[in-house]
Amino acid sequence: MTSQDIEPEQDIAPRQDALSAETQTALERAEASHRHEALFSERAHNIKQSAVRDVFDISIRPGLISLAGGSPSLSELPLDVVAATASRVIAKHGMEALHYGGGKGTPELRELVCEIMAEEGILGASPEDVVVTTGSQSAQDIAAKVFCNPGDVVLVEDPTYVGALNTFEAYQVQVEPVLMDENGLIPEQLEARITELEAAGKRIKLLYTIPSFNNPSGVTLAAERRQRVVDICSAHNILILEDNPYGMLRFDGHPLTPLRADNPDDVVYCGSFSKIFSPGVRLGWALVPKHLYRRFYLAAEAVVLCPSMLTQMLVTEFFRTFDWRSYLAESRRVYAERCTAMLESLAEEFPAETVWTTPSGGFFVWVTLPAGIDTYPLLYQAIEAGVVFIPGAAFTPWDGRSSKLRLAFSGVAPERIREGVRRLGPVIRAAVEANAG
């Protein structure tokens, strides 16, 4: 495979421009030239267009195989049942479902959330400690709002969820990544980083972690490290923000015990209906330590008044009348199959110089190319080849180069995954060859 197989980059760049960068630049010009520019808050300058958003815009092009977005597979959802459930909720309880609700979410949904968390290993959680949020993104926004002054430090895994980075940066937080290995966060690295930052006079407020099937790496924090991570944070009075949207999607069907389970005082736990049911309902939740609950939910109210009653009641009714445990078992089977398809085709198509993670659940595989390769420019070549991924740089607080990339297997059928990796193979091989040469 030679570089002639790849379209010249100048043909690609304008197409990308046409999709978002051109409008982007025009808007930036307009905002800089206006007398209102002085009105922006300091934090507004920290709010950036994410590389992921660019890619989402591009992914809409027909024919392209997107291994970019972490989209759940909805094809196993019985749409007729969901439709009938929505219809029933509105016809029977419309005066409630179409109305305002309480800021904490409905008692019925908070009860359901506690049952779901019990399946994950969080036993005895009280609905009184749950705040239903507009997706778990909103829970992260609220956590940042309630806990972080500008300049405060939030520790994150390296790499971590790009949406959380955007949220923290919007609050002018200093985000500090902590190294992971194949068993997740390295406790010694965590402790060393904390000591270092404290010595520099930094105020560390939160550890934001996705311990199970990390986004983007797919890596899981080993069971034997979990309590150690909590203890280190606790000793330094650092609160843990545990983001566990994929917890129920461990391929073998046995969720790993969340950090929150044995540590009710030290962990704000975030869950989501986006991966186990539907992102379109925009519902997540936070399980909040009692001593932090009041301000958390008041802040939630100040942001959205209340979550949607309609989608809350739809989700509650659906989970109460549908065999969601069997549905999740089927989802796990589907994701495991897709993951296998991706791992197998990576082994076939990617050169020996590349390595990747082997997730035991979740949505993502994380690929590492040889040092010296920047995956961002490769994205344009991949688009030309008909496939999209997300460059690794998106998942760290730095804007620098990254030799990593994220591939999502969750939302694409196995044969399309194989085709997508097949399209990507030549791009990667050429980059590896050019880098070696």
Next chain:
Amino acid sequence: MTSQDIEPEQDIAPRQDALSAETQTALERAEASHRHEALFSERAHNIKQSAVRDVFDISIRPGLISLAGGSPSLSELPLDVVAATASRVIAKHGMEALHYGGGKGTPELRELVCEIMAEEGILGASPEDVVVTTGSQSAQDIAAKVFCNPGDVVLVEDPTYVGALNTFEAYQVQVEPVLMDENGLIPEQLEARITELEAAGKRIKLLYTIPSFNNPSGVTLAAERRQRVVDICSAHNILILEDNPYGMLRFDGHPLTPLRADNPDDVVYCGSFSKIFSPGVRLGWALVPKHLYRRFYLAAEAVVLCPSMLTQMLVTEFFRTFDWRSYLAESRRVYAERCTAMLESLAEEFPAETVWTTPSGGFFVWVTLPAGIDTYPLLYQAIEAGVVFIPGAAFTPWDGRSSKLRLAFSGVAPERIREGVRRLGPVIRAAVEANAG
């Protein structure tokens, strides 16, 4: 009427406690005593339980007539049609409706929003300048986030919407009320206040205004004052945040032209589906000047990723297939009738020493009692009498006493409004007599 008609206050207080204050106090104690207390951000200390929330909790008691919450009347909504629409959207377009969407909202809903705004007098707005938000509360949160540093000033009407006060205070904004008369904001007062604040070195970022049927006062900014208000703000480089949830609900059917109409560069306009369709879908929007759009929508994404696709598609399909103009005409008739019921019973039941506004649209009547009376303690007496209102103090940034109160006629049938005012009459008369004596 003597004070014997009112239950003794000691019987009331514990009941109020049992509903929320007791839990509240326990939570406050727990948070203050925990080592995590040091983790709260500075802004978290500005996030408070609102008096309105207390009242909402109380309102749930059976038999009580609530003139407190600004709830839309949903009884004219054809629930069967809404149910069938939701069912159709999910059955036919479920893979899209149950999925993630773009951060700006769907193009179809943004198109619809522009048509609705055109009916209000905002002509030629582009869907490209609209951000769909999770209720218009979320638009206010985003505006505060994007424009306000701690200590910046936001001007508001006196009185103003309590939810906006909560939002601004959560960003440590200095909220400065400007006096209104029966024709809304007084331009001379606005200009004087700006001059005063600027002389004190304050940075004024926004004027937050509800020009039509202000919440809580029901007062409308006169047509001849509107451009003057914009010009004053523009001259001082102050952006206007125009909140217009009730604009389409002018009783005579002719919306007043919003400030935004002729001033596309100087106004961020907020609209909502909560009053014209359903609060349960949690959908509002912001029409943002081009030069401010990019940061506004990026901030929106950082808060919730995207608004609910399901409720967006439901609203779009409902408005596209249902005769919403006739429905709104019917809504206006219902609200006008309720307003009349309230004004008539106030005239019958309230003493001559009290005055109230005569709204030409919206949800609220604002009652002023003689100076010296504090309406907050009267609330407990009203609850004993079986009716709830919101004390005026909730609608200013001060915690002080207020001789005003807000009565909402929107969500209650005329005969219940009359009964509610009948129950409230003796409480008010006794207070006026005691104050005079």
